[in-house]
Structures are given as structure tokens and as C-alpha cells.
Amino acid sequence: MTQPRSELADIFLASTDWNGATRVPLAGDASNRKYDRVHLTEKPPAVLMDAPPEKGEDVRPFVLIARHLTGLGLSAPTIYAEDTSNGFLLIEDLGDDLFARVLEMKPDLEAELYRAAIDALIVAQQATPPAALSAYDADAMATTAMLLADWYLPNGTGSETPASLRKRYAELVHGMLSRIADGPGVLVQRDYHAENLLWLPGRAGAGRVGLLDFQDAMLGHPAYDLASLLKDARRDVAADVQRDMLAYYIDRTGAETADFSAAYATCSAQRNLRILGVFARLCVRDGKPSYPDLMPRVWGNLMDDLKHPALSDLRAFIMANVPAPDATIIKRIKAAANG
Secondary structure, eight states, X not given: OOOOHHHHHHHHHHTSTTTTOEEEEEOOOSSSOEEEEEEOXXXXXXXXXXXXXXXXOOSHHXXXXXXXXXXXXXXXXXXXXXXXXXXXXXXXXXXXXXXXXHHHHXXXXXXXXXXXXXXXXXXXXXXXXXXXXXXXXXXHHHHHHTHIIIIIHHHHHSSOOOHHHHHHHHHHHHHHHHTTOOSSOEEEOSOOSTTSEEEXXXXXXXXXXXXXOOTTOXXXXXXXXXXXXXXXXXXXXXXXXXXXXXXXXXXXXXXXXXXXXXXXXXXXXXXXXXXXXXXXXXXXXXXXXXXXXXXXXXXXXXXXXXXXXXXXXXXXXXXXXXXXXXXXXXXXXXXXXXX
């Protein structure tokens, strides 16, 4: 008989220096992972990550990337203890000051926080990445962008996506991505945004940014994580802030402005197309009905991306074939979860 996860967690925790600690559940994320805040007098605050392998979770990539980032002087959580076979980690608790929460209370800190996040991003990008990472290249990015055709379109319109439309969409997306697919790639964390970044003002330099949710890291274009940060699916980032932070990144890295700006729009468009599909899937397949409510912001980001001249063909296709996530579309996607 398989042991309950709660018993396995107790056994794991008892094997660490936090034996006897109290545990309080923390909010989860879009995955199957669960988290408990762990407290024991005279020990540093810690978090228990429960990532069940039987549900497809694997803590080893998190361990790999966390140790890589901390080795660069960045503030990923320190790994205190691990049981990779059963999917448990005990990690440093970096607190509750997510960028999104801090900026709700102190919007005047927006420029400072975003510049710090870009500084941390540049440190990660300029280091030699772990050798084990897979490539998030044109093929991989185009494949994930097909989630729009697989989940958003059929559930939003109520009918299957025609094969001819899928084919044309795939060609356009792959074509735009192929135009920026040069160079060996940098570490891309792939979920680099205000609800995965923590403000740690007591630390120095790029270490002021606490890093979370990087276990899906791959090798990709340096514009990808910047687009994730500035074209946030969960938080409105003002157009002038986006413009200033893009210029700040280009200035700090010496990137060629025209080429990087085109790559930035391309990576952001791919990401937003993918997210529309992901949010539909999270609702319909996984029973998480709040995600479609975020779609209008994602669509707005996509429309902004598609203004770039390099994406004119894709823009024409999207405007002709993909409906905006208005109230009717969102209602239909939510209804599909109950169908």
C-alpha cells in the first residue's frame, strides 16, 4: 500500500535538522507542487516543497538551477535537505514580499524593483549555464505555442481547430521564431515575473531579488525572460515602464537595439500565445477556473507585441482567425470545464 504524502513528508522532515518543526500550508501554484512553511525555534525559516513524482513532478531540476544561481551570488533558495526519490525539498524561506505585493503597497518602487530584477537577470544570463539544460529553440517554442490551437481556440469557439488553420499558424509561428534563433542561448528561467520574484532590500546588488519557480529553465533567447517580466500576465506594467526597462536592459548589455527589440516582441508574442492556451488548459483540464479571467491582459500584451513590423504576417492571421477573450469566450471556456 502506498504511503500517504503527509506521512512521507513527516518522515522526510524528521530526517532533517528541522525534526519536530511546525508546518503551516502556503498557497500553491499552477503545478502539482504543494508548500508548507516550516518553523522551529533557533533554526532559520524554511519551506517544505512537496512535489509528487507520481504526478509528473521532479525536484532535481529545481535543485540544479537553485545551486547554479546561488553560486552566482543570486538569491535563489538555499537547499537545506532533499529527498529526490520521493519529491521533497527543504529550502530557504525567502519571505512573503513578492514584487506584486510590494508594488501594490508601494507603487513608487516600481522602477527600482524592475531595474534590480533586470540586474539579476543579466547576472544569470552572462554566466555559463548548466550543461544539462535543453534548448528552448524555434522548434520547442513553436511546439508550446500550439497550445493556443489545442486549448484556447476549441474551448473558446466551441469547435475543433481546422487542420488547415493549425498548419498555417504553425508555419507562421515557427517562421518568426526561426528569425531570432541564433547563438548558443542563455539560461531562461521561463516564469520570470512579479509573482515569482521577492524583494529582499537587506541584501546587496542583484541579490536583492529573490528567485522562485525556475525549475523549468532551458537555454533560449535572452529576450525571453525580459518579456516574461515586462509583459506580465498577472500584473499591468505601464507602457512607459516597459519602454524604460527595455532601454535599461539594452544599455546594460550592449545589445543591438533594432535586433533585440524585434526579438523581444517575438519572444513576447510566442509567450502570450502559449499562455492563452495554458490558461485554457488549466481551466478545462485541471479545474482551475480563475485563469481565464487573466486572458484579457494576455491578449492586450499580445496585441502590443504584434504591432512590431517583423510580426505583421502573424498579426494579420491572428486578427482574422483568433477571437479576443471577451466575456463570451471566457464564459465558454469556463463552461467547457464542466462539460
